[in-house]
Amino acid sequence: MKFEIIITITLKEGMLNPEAEAIRHAIAHLGYATDRLVTADQFRITLDAADKTKAEEIAGSICERLLANPVIHTYEIEVI
Template sequence: MKYNVTITIALKEGMLNPEARAIQHALANLGFPTESLSTARLFKITLDATDAAAARETAGQMCERLLANPVIHNYTIEVE
């Protein structure tokens, strides 16, 4: 069966995020000051799996092996 999986990967709390800092600075220069700002990467994947649990497990393996660095990233997985 086909499952749509959404993986969101973000830096762990306390990690430097120069991209977010630059965006926050640019927004402030445009008149949109923000108290905080963070960035994340979003992956939408369609995969074949026997059930939702298997799809989640496969997505977790993708994160652990390639998409995320578990030392500096947190990730969430949503399966539809």
């Protein structure tokens, strides 16, 4: 079966995020106050797997081996 996977990768809490800070400052210059801003990378992958559980396992392997650094990132996997 084909499954569409959405993987969202963010920095762990407490990690410096200069991109988010730059965006937050730009928003402030527009006149809007923000308490917090988080950036994320999102990947949409279509893959073949026997079932949803196997699709999640494959996506987890892709995250751990390629897309995310477990020291600084967290990731979420959504199987559609």
